[in-house]
Amino acid sequence: MANSDELPSLLGITVRRSLTVGRISLLIGTGMVVIYSAAFGFGGALLSTVGALVLPIFAVSGGLGGALVYTNDRMKGVLEYLASYGVSSRHLLLNAIVAGIVQATIVLSAGTAAGVATYLLSGNALTAQLPESLLAYTFPMSYLTVTMMTTVGVFWTSLASPRSGMNSPLGVLPLLGVMPTAAVLVVALALPAHGVQIALAAELVMFVVVLSLLARTDRFMPTERLLSPA
């Protein structure tokens, strides 16, 4: 057990709970990404172009668990309990983000494995383009989008008045998460010659958005915002 002066991390248990609480969205995201990636794998080079651009959409839909745990915990008084022990808003937000990223990694890993398997089974040879696309765009864009989605969800939940009930953001979050990736997909398909530049620019914008959101944690989430509705 930890020293009595230390606050517990709670990261491991938050990740595990997000996998349980968010299992439906995780299963849907994983199932869909396997089907789509397998289909793109049969399409050969499509996997490393359109496929790589589409994968983050499924990562987002599968990575809702962190925000879900946070929202449920606030409504049920768990955050109030933790706040009374001095666990900070920033700490809880970071745990929720990591939980979302773990789920996104599960979705992306399943999608990548299915896509590569069908790609190779179709008689295609592995080229450098596929890992480059995945590492340069798919994974970072997925993580940035999940981070943004979770952060907005947590802020939104926290800004709902603790005395007048809860407006759950969970219905809108997947749309919010899908929008940046879908926009990149549409623009990149419209301007295929500039696909790489468009993808990198989108990542840069997302990075700035995520950083600016995280920098405002203390402003949007003072301790009283963790309290359950009275």
Added chain:
Amino acid sequence: MAALSSTPVPRESADDGLSIVCRSMASGYRDKPVLHDVSFRVDRPAVYVVLGPNGAGKTTLFRTIAGILQPTSGEVLIDGVPVGDRAAREQLHYLSHMDGIPDGLTVRESLAFYAQVEHATEADVDRVLHQLQIEEFSGTFISKLSAGQRKRVSIARIFLKERKIYLLDEPTASLDPKVAREIREIILQLSKDRIVLYSSHNLFEAREIGEYVITLKAGALTLFDRMENVRATHFRIGVRALDSAPFLADWERSGDYYVRELSGPEQVPALIQDLQAHGVRLREVREMENPLEELFT
């Protein structure tokens, strides 16, 4: 009218010297001040029932003493240490009006979650499972439990570590009478050597377990006194007899009870003697009004 007083409780210090002191304290939320100029001192093991209508500030008072909300003026001290200080927090348990049980875990895992926060051990979890008689569903997911079982799990966490002060915000709300009674018995046990602040909307329950009463109205302290000193303006006694009693025929009726107003409880023994002298075979004698009700008017 009930006796109104903000006189502090007589100084009967707890053996270990623990105390809660609120001194000219104001507290609330960023956009809504709730408590104003609240002062009292609690330093004796007992159940202190905190009463007040909705919005009076009971939950805000508990949150402030627990160190979640910082006083906007004045001060709150736990054993001389300002709330918000970790040393103060480690003297108390706070049970909010919500269950505070994390989703996605079994009963045992939930207690292990609390144990991690409270720096308790696996052995503490086992002990509490046994103590609260929840071993049989220790492997059951929280979502599968009834409201009473969930409340029992929620309360179990306050037994993981010994503390000297317990802040219990409506711990029996929405529970069936049997579970509520069990929880009241647990709280009465706790109060033998610990300070328990307890809020409830159930005035009969409050009267049953409270040794002291603290009332709040519109964010202000309106009464702090011993429960026995709280008296109704009209002291009415209801009598039920085992068989028909002509002597009671001209008494006021209220349901099954024959009712008579007395000047105070000290007249009850004489009344009972009088009834028995007139051949009334008593089945029940009770006070018809709960004096705490008047504190809400």
